Amino acid sequence: MPETEIIVHDILIVGAGLAGSWAAMVAAKQGVQDVAVLSKIHPLRSHSGAAQGGIAGALNNVRPVAGGGPDGPLEQIPAGDAPIDSVDLHVFDTIKGSDWLGDQDAIEIMCREAIDVLYEYEHMGCVFSRTPDGRIAQRRFGGHSTPRANYAADWTGHVLLHTIHEQALRHKVKFYNEWYCMDLIIEDNVCRGVVAMDVLQGKIYTMRAKAVLFGTGGYGRAYKITSNAFANTGDGVAIAYNAGIPLMDMEFVQFHPTGLYKHGILMSEACRGEGGYLLNNKHERFMERYAKGKMELAPRDLVSRSEQQEIDEGRGVEADGQGIWLDLRHLGREKIMERLPQVRELAIDFVGVDPIDGLVPIQPTAHYSMGGIAADADGQVIADLAGTPVVGFYAAGEAACISVHGANRLGTNSLLDASVFGRRAGYAMARFVQNGAALQPVSGDPAQRSRARVQALLDNPGTELVEDVAQDLKTTMTNNCGIFRDEARLQQAMREIKVLQARFKNARTMDKSSRFNTDLLATLEADHMLTFSEVIVAGALARQESRGAHSRTDFPQRDDDRWLVHTMAHKNGADGPQLSFKPVTIDYDKYPPQERKY
């Protein structure tokens, strides 16, 4: 094992997706000299790049053509004409989408700053699609009452990610690419740095910093059918939890209605935004039964549930009846080629269907993690219900729960969330450092702990394969903690997770070398998934209601009296998570809770 080596920076950011890169870029631009980012994969490989459909923001560039109906054509708003969209409307749609579980102050900040952030993206070189008069083009998206998804064809996340990474480079941010964060150093509620492994050499370092941000992304990999990348294993969430940081609202996992059948790979919501239909095996547009007003453009939780119900009631397609058809044929070749080129290629590559003339089999797919590390609107992580800050520790993006999505995220709001709060955290950290924050001492040798952990994994002579444990976890999460949940299934999931955690102790890492050991990484990731999955299940068990993406068949109603609260989960030794509940920030005059109907 290598000698103790210590790396020091002013600001250290873990994760180089939109959230992490924004924070780094902004901090550097604000004049902090020594900003470093570490990412377990090259920054441009981050999952933000996979986002397709768009990023929300009430720019008021586009409106529906009068009399065109809910999926009629759009036109640019002529200069001088009244705007149709507003920040307030965006706020309301988001709150309603969140099933009133979102913190309304944070939502307001997000929707207001959306406009700034979008123009900043544009000024930094992001190649958005355009209206004929040269403004940023917008399209419809589920749950939004106006077309406010700003897009770049169907590779929006890709251009945003590349743009922000380039700007971070321009402002001389230092990158540690292919470094894996393993631990968070927190003493006395003050963050002092992280422990990370240089994957190439297999060396483990203590990295000290005045401020640390986690922008480590989501945890959809805990499910079998998922749209998420291999990298989305929720490391940051698990690491923070293990370090005593509370996780919030973890039970809310979004299932996207249109994942490619069997693969889970996402067919962008833009498919429906552009007017695609969902059909069951009788070729009915079944959404008529579930959300007559919005049809396919109802929010994701609702559409996914509708699909699952069709499937469960025997109206699914494909051999095992687990699929639904996505019908884009009526959009015509030209529109598909112009607006959905990537989506078309995915369908051809993975299920062998060209949407121009064929029905694409799809199924709901685990997509987004509403929950995460509890933080305020500056990305400042909090330690308890009272909101006590964890000094020097920040979180943003999908890994964080600033609670703008509540119980269900609206499409295009998460690129926005990652951007707005990544940016705000960047400013906050710069202020923190420039106001004289000092490097805090670290007691002992935290890297040694991680080295021991790695050594133990490598030395484990176990008989289990890590992958088998991980697969079993995914299966139980999908079957027992998926779209529809109930007490019995959740109890089952909890039991199985305990068993799997025990089995993991007997799992062996096949690759014993130190150089670029991805087998070791997979083992650490499996460990992390076993950690936070327990929190998801615990939250889902506790929450005896149905709200947003959390749908309990044994408690089908929303219950504002008891459950209009955030779930906070603290690690409680080996006993699993300890839950407490935090009130939701609600402006009862402006946005009082209502029934959520589409």
Next chain:
Amino acid sequence: MSNPSTHPTATVRIQRFNPETDAKPHMQEFQVELKPGVTVLDALHEIKTHQDGSLTFRRSCRHAICGSCAMHVNGKNELVCNAPLKDRLDRNGRITIRPLPYLPIIKDLVVDRSSFWEQYLRVKPWLMPPADTPEKEFRMSPEEVAALNSAETCIMCGACYSSCQIVGLTKEYIGPHALLKAFLRVMDPRDAIPGARLADLDGADGVYRCRTIFNCIDACPKNLNPTLAIETLRKLAQKREAFEQARIERQKHLDEPIPAR
């Protein structure tokens, strides 16, 4: 893994190399089940998770958007995540996978892309916007955006770079990926320094190092055309001043609506 199975099997030949322990690369064969819909990446995963955990490769998104998984399959560079295994097998049911050529091998199928990223940095991949920014967005016509489509979807996978023999000869060559990026910036009406960019590219390691081999086009999984971008840059470099002048003119109107036609 000897489960009785109804699926036929495929033979996956993989080049293995760990510079810490091996003197030189060698080939190793694995058998995987040829289930329907299996991609080459799925096969690699099956091998890694159940047969030999030390097999090392990069991957993340698994749908051709992150650029991690470019490899040299049956003599060609491509992304393995959207490549159906069935289509890549030869008559004997075999597929041969090697790391991207012309780059140092870190381990098995993982290559060292340092030179690739250095060249990317060298063209200053970021936009240099004009000094004064409008309150709202810069106005760009859909046609101006369309001209950039042929470069903005580059996922920096390196398939082009490592297919180019000139890269094989010299790492001083900027390379097709970075030249394509430079093209994106030069063509963007919002970029304020196209002249300086063209001057930088005009050197012997820039556009003039390309020998029009075309491998880069064949290799690109996103159907991009670095060769054409390079040809265009060469021509623009010839009339740099005029191009710069036109850009200055264009930038005077960046905050005005595109006139209807």
Next chain:
Amino acid sequence: MRVFQMQRISAIALVVFLTIHMIVVHYPPFHIDFDQIIIRMADPLWKAIDIVFLFFVLVHALAGAWVVLTDVQRFSRLKRAFAGAAIVIGLIAFYYGTKTILAFQPPV
């Protein structure tokens, strides 16, 4: 001008000159001997054509050789040295070749 452009312009010139050269000098390739060559070569117009041809072929060949060498990373430090060598070799060869062409005298 860039080596690249030198290479292309000389290439275009070579298409013309080389075609003439091949047809006139090598085809039909029968019974070339000193006398026949001398007769043609003595014509001042041919002398001029041959000198221009020589110039372009040297430019093209030496530029080409320089490109081939400098494409190899190991030699890139020697870029300038190679360029110098190419110019010197080019001048010597041009002088030598021109002298040869001019040396042809009409048969007496």
Next chain:
Amino acid sequence: MYTSSGFISFALRRLTGVALVVYLFMHLWVIGSVNAGPEAFDARLAFVQQPLFKLLEVALLAAVVYHAVDGIRIMVVHYTGITEYRKSMFYAVLAVSTLLVIAGGVPIIRFMLEG
């Protein structure tokens, strides 16, 4: 090694280019002997008119023809920006070169055989 039609065309062009440079300097040397007088010239010419050299001359012809035709192809790409037909253009170059080499090579061989 990344083999492809693009690589083959490039390698051939480069190889033939280098071969032609070598030949060029040989050629200058042979013709240059005119300075040394008719005897020397005839001697050197006779030397290069042995059958072996006649065969080499066919090879030289092939080299020149391929190099030139492929060079033209490359320049067509430069000036027109056509890249879609890269493969067919390369096959066309091979076909045209072959035809030209046959047309030019047959007389040389016949001449050689007839003495």
